[in-house]
Amino acid sequence: MADRPHSADLPDLPVREALDALRHALVEQRRAILVAPPGAGKTTVVPLALLDEPWLGDQTIIMLEPRRLATRAAAQRMSATTRTPIGKLVGYQTRDEREITATTRIEVLTEGVLTRRLQNNPELPGVGCVIFDEVHERNLTTDVGLAFTLDVATELRPELRIIAMSATPDTDGLTKLLDAPVITSEGRTFPIDVQWLPRSAPTRGKRPQRPGQQRIEPDVVAAVLRGLSDGEGDILVFLPGIGEIRRTEQQLNQVLGPNIDVYPLAGALSLAEQDLALAPSPPGRRRVVLSTDIAETSLTVDGVRIVIDSGLAREPRFDPRSGMTRLTTVATSRASAEQRAGRAGRTEPGTAYRLWSKIEHSTRTKHRSPEITQADLAGFALELAAWGSPDDLRFIDAPPTGALAQARELLTDLHALDPDDQSITPLGRKMLGLPVHPRLARMIAVDQSPTACAVAALVDERDIFRGRPDEVPTDLALRVGVLSGARRHDLADRGAVHRLRDRTADLARRARIPFDRSALDPDRSGALLLLAYPDRLAALRRGLQYQLRAGSAAFLPSNDSLADEPFVVAADLDGKRDKARIRLAAAVDASDVIANFGPDILEQRTITWNTDRNDLSETIERRLGAIALGGHTDRPAAGEATTAALLARVKATELNVLSWNAEAQSLRERVEFLHLHVGEPWPDWSKATLIATLDEWLGPYLPGARGRADLEQLDLNTVLRSQLPWPQGADLDELAPRSLELPTGHTAEIDYSGEQPTASARVQDLFGTTVHPTAGGRPIRFQLLSPANRPIQVTADLPGFWAGSWAEVRKEMAGRYPKHQWPDDPAKAVPKRMKDR
Incomplete structure (x- = not known):
């Protein structure tokens, strides 16, 4: 007490x-x-x-x-x-x-x-x-x-x-x-003089850039120099991230005098660096503290009389469609600007320089957006599942339903949630105790190796390689090798390497994994990433293009060491949806893919009409999501899929792929003629109807069929006759005979393709005909031919023809063909039968 x-x-x-x-x-x-x-x-x-x-x-x-x-x-x-x-x-x-x-x-x-x-x-x-x-x-x-x-x-x-x-x-x-x-509590803030210093415009001739794209460091340096010249006390500068802090620090050290100390302040820095930035300046010296928004409210930086606010911050933004969270540079809210400015008036009157205009300030949001509405909710969803009664919990802002559903889907894929009731699994509980994203926690919990801890640390923390983004190699295995001490790399930052080794050891301790730096195995990087990012497997498609398992495209630059690897696992992409740049990845063997995704690899069989062979072909392909793992082409086996493909081909060719011989064609036309002119029970055999009902009349005859030859060998006459109604179908040849026997014993094929049945015959073959022949209840339209088989007359009324225009025809024909019979009254003439000729 x-x-x-x-x-x-x-x-x-x-x-x-x-x-x-x-x-x-x-x-x-x-x-x-x-x-x-x-x-x-x-x-x-x-x-x-x-x-x-x-x-x-x-x-x-x-x-x-x-x-x-x-x-x-x-x-x-x-x-x-x-x-x-x-x-x-x-x-x-x-x-x-x-x-x-x-x-x-x-x-x-x-x-x-x-x-x-x-x-x-x-x-x-x-x-x-x-x-x-x-x-x-x-x-x-x-x-x-x-x-x-x-x-x-x-x-x-x-x-x-x-x-x-x-x-x-x-x-x-x-x-x-x-x-x-x-x-x-009203507080006690001294007067603060807010001055507006809008950032300089881009150089003439350069395309204007969006906020956050144009380098801010020159404007910050100019504001610092002005603050040191016009005011007293230490300066606190708010910048969006450690990259801007380091670049500004470098530029300030080149222009500031010996009495000015420059200190960075960020969560990623060591405790010693943080303490140095927070300590008051010694007498006779001034300091410039370059800070992220970490110093906005909850920290006290003694001695500050001047604040320089870039007006920018880094906030996580999650895209449910891409499944990626990116730290995005955003304009700060008006409330954040007030809190930052207040740091200048803690103990005495101060000055706040804002690197934007007063007009722009009025357009900024009043308060920052809640992280629950912007961030990846995978860890959040896992915590809720572990709590056991997520529906009873209350929040200031409810989590977005789409992002929460996607988070639970990911956790189910990671086997952290039960797919049936969304309860947490034993693996999910192991993951919960590890201070990393659930993806990385799953990798550590499943593999239980120091290398898994190293991979998790490298993915979770800031990269140990320094340099321009397009110059830094993508390969995660290089980084594991540097952490192990077995490799060196010119871009590796020594301080970052030491911090990542400590972070790896801490993760191993929490997971109760014995840690030995020399046991780190870079060659296992890809297999381990598969445990954390099963949806980020990417296969080389063509050139340097990669196909992600989820369906989107990604690429690697041509000079990257992973550019020709058949399979990589992408732990970090630049967020573009159409064609993302892979920033961090590791190669993985096909055997690792099969070992991890064996049950998920599907054999996809596609039967299509091969135009080069003019026949059916079956492509057998192994697929994992959108990734093709190889396959081959063969003649399809008989079955439902083959039958469906054959029927599709018949439909595409409008029945022309079938063997329509004269008998089958005549049968179809006769039945269609009766359908049109007699009606029931004769079916509709128009081309459109036959195409629409292929499954009914043709499908039953295709079991066992495998290609074009089977279609061509079908006896369409038999197939179609089986579709005729019983017993009426037996009367077809009587109602609509295929041919007509003529008085001379010859036969004439009857054509039913038009509105009226038609036939062709030499006029001598019809002598003795007193009643005009009919078919289907309609008179046959005859084309009468000369002995040379040339048309001489068309009629649907032979008795009328004999009594009428025959006399004129007879005169002309008798002169041309005197050896042939040309009676005055053909109706009474006795035709010469075939045996009498």
Whole structure:
């Protein structure tokens, strides 16, 4: 109890004015929302002020910070305030560090650490209050931890106190979620002179670039020089990422004088580098701190009187259609700009330079977008599945249904979720305990090797190779070789290599895998990536084009060492959907593909008409998603698919591929004639109908058929006759005979293809005919021929012809063919039968 600070010992910071209201709310409602601007002291004062509360007793206070650097800094500041060593009264824990002992009463944690504790023991034994600091940043882990804690307070621990602290007054969603009062501390910010310095236009002749594309470093350097010249105190510069920080640092070191120190500040830097940036400047010296948005709210950088704001930040953006999350450079919100500017007025009047125009400022969004609406939700979905009652959880903003569904689909593919009820599997629980993306966690949990930990670290962290993106080699195996110490590479950054080795060892420790750097095997990189990225297998298609398993295209530059590999696994692509540039990958053998995806490899058989052979061909291809793994072409076997392909060919040729001999053609025409002129029961055998009903009349005759020869050998006459109605079909030859026997014994084929049956015959063959012949109930239209088989007359009324125009025809024909019979009255003439000729 002696270590607990008395209220009089608390720092004289503005938030003290809100403490009584906060205490009252925690007694009456057990929940509160505290709004206080940066510099009000909420992170340092509030946890210390609550240590003497009767409801807390001997329990501990947990305070959540969104970043590792802020976690450590907050614990150190409270320890300095209470004059106690780290780990005694105040301790902290991040993914990589733990300074907590049995006497620790205030534990400052990164949000992921709280989530792990809740998953392991939801009751949070010994914890009396959970404080969520900087909730306005709307990190995904904040939303998860807050949802879990609310669920615990509702179902298990109603006495648990919850405080949400924000630097902005945008608390509507938070108020609805917590159903808690909002307590406001006005803070104490000195006047800040905001100056607008719009970035310089691109060089004449160059095409204008979108925000974030044009290099910002020259404008930042110019603003720093102006700030050093016009103002006093240290300078805090906000830049979007470590790349811009390093380039700006290099340029400043070339132009600044010896009294100015330049320090980078980012989460990716070592603890020593971070501490150096946060330490006050010695007397007589000034410093320029180049920081990401890590210093926006939760960190105190002493001595800062000038802020230079690039107006840019890096935020994760997830594309559900491509399944990729990219850190994207975006314009900061107006709220972020106010928080950044406020850093200049913490202790004295200050100046904020904004590298954009006042007009542009008015068009920016009011607040930053919640990460839950923008990021990859795979880890989020796994946490929800492990919690066991995801439908009961409440969030300020609901996760997008499409992104959440895609995340669960990925987890199912990774065997982390049961495909039937979406519950977490034993493998999923193993994955949950590893502080990496579920893809990488699955790789480590399944393989249990140091190499898997190395691959995960290399994919999860910043690349150890430095250089222009198009000059850095793609091959992940090169990087594993550098980590192992077996290889060297000119582009490898020594500090990054050491950090990645430590990260690999940490992952191995968490996964309980013995770690030996010399055991790392670069040749297994591709096989391991397949465990993490089963959907990112890519096969060489043509040239340097690759086909991803999911269907999209990707490519490698011609000078890349992986450019001619038959199979690669892509761990990182540039995000373009039409043709992505593969940035990080490893080669994989066909045997590894088969070993990993054996059940998923499908043998696809496609039967098509081969125009070169003019016959059916069957292509047998092995496929994994959109990737073709090889195949061959052969003559198809008999079966349903072959029959369907043959019927499709018959349809495509409009029946012409079939052998329509004279008998079959005549049969079709006679039946169609009867259908048109008699009707039922004669079927419609028009070409259109026969094509439409191929399955019914032709299909039954094709079992066993394998190609064009089988179609050509079909007896169409038999096939068609089988379709005639019974018993009426037996009358076909009587109703519509194929031919007509003439008085002389000759026969004339009857053509039924037109509106009227037609036939051709020599006129002598019809002598003695007194009644005109009919077919199908209609008179046959005769074409009468001369002895030389030349047409002399067309008639459908022979008796009328004999009595009428025959006399004129007779005169002409008798002169031409005097040896032939030309009677005056053909109806009474006795024809010369074949045996009499």
